[in-house]
Amino acid sequence: MRKALTIIIAVGAVVALCGPLTGFLYSGGLGKSPYGALPVVSLPAEAIPIPWFGGKMSNTFFTTLIIDALLLLLVGLGLRHARRGDVRPPKGVLGGMVEMIAEALANFADNVAGQRGKSIFPLVATLFFFILVGNWFKLLPGAESIGILEKPHLANIPAYAPRLIELGPLSFYTVDGTHPVEVEHSDGEAQADTATEAHAAEGEGICTACNITPFIRGVATDLNFTLALALVTMALVQAWGFRSQGLRYLVKFINLPALSKGPIGVIEFAAGLLEIISEFSRIISFAFRLLGNIFAGTVLIFVMSNLIPFILPAGFYGLELFVGAIQAVVFALLALVFINMATQGHGDSSHAAPGEAAHA
């Protein structure tokens, strides 16, 4: 009970502190004051320069690297704990939270998959933590709002005049929402422009029609990320099916044995062929469910921060915390269920599933 209360208070504090700050940064300053600019809604990830090496990478890829580092750090902390032969439950808020989530996931895997739950659990937990951290990372104040000042690359992104702000020793640029500027898109100059704009953030030369390309952007707002996760997950589902059933797994798709049963068998054979289509549609729905929810959340916070920039975005910020967690749960749970369905044979599925469900 006390644990739950602590978590509720912590979430409340995060929403109360980070929510307004995020909204403030999103709207590029004090909302409708001179700095407020229309949000940038761009489905493709934007390119940011790679430091020291040159070249470009997408900002979602950069964020993925940071998330990977964070998760590896978490794993390292856990390993250090385990190496010492500690069997005591971990101390501290972080350890307690990770343990609680992992325990809940393990129970879930046991309930759904029974005996097989133990072997499926690592993948499901990995997916869950990866997506959860990815979804929550974009809610940090400054993510998706601090970046490089440069000329927009796409035609439908609004451009504004830059404005210098000095706060004591700090000086930075923002966009001036009251001065929209038309961008002249000329393909010939594109190369030269990117070169000068790379230095724009350092103050050497400044663009006249600018918008901000964020350094950090929610990973799930990039279709490359969600599609990659979906492909990996569905490939692993097939692998699990072959591992537990061997070549008999193919009977689910190309149901040759059913053909010997006469006319009804033909219908079963056709239903097996439909299973192939349903496997592919699962890839699409996996990828676009995550993308749609998280991308819509980003746009929602953008728009709300522009409409009412002060307190209201905090409410939507809380909603986004919730949606991010729910989507991680749904992705992990669906992966678990699909793997469980693949490991059960065609014949025994109808008997095994209700029996295991009854034990749960």
Added chain:
Amino acid sequence: MDLLAARALGAGLAIGLGAIGPGIGIGLLVLGALQAIGRNPDTSGTVLVNMILGVAFTEAIAIYALVVSLILIFVGI
């Protein structure tokens, strides 16, 4: 009507009309699940898992509409 306006209109209509069915469907699903849990609270774990699975499949249909509208807005035709 120029092409841009037609695409914007089409995108809005696609997701707007496409969300009606799944909205009703998810409502019905949750209704059934909550009634089942209300009748037999012990099965809430199983019912919840199956409900989320059903909601995911229902939601997939809204996702197809979302894909169509995203393509209409962002992909050059």
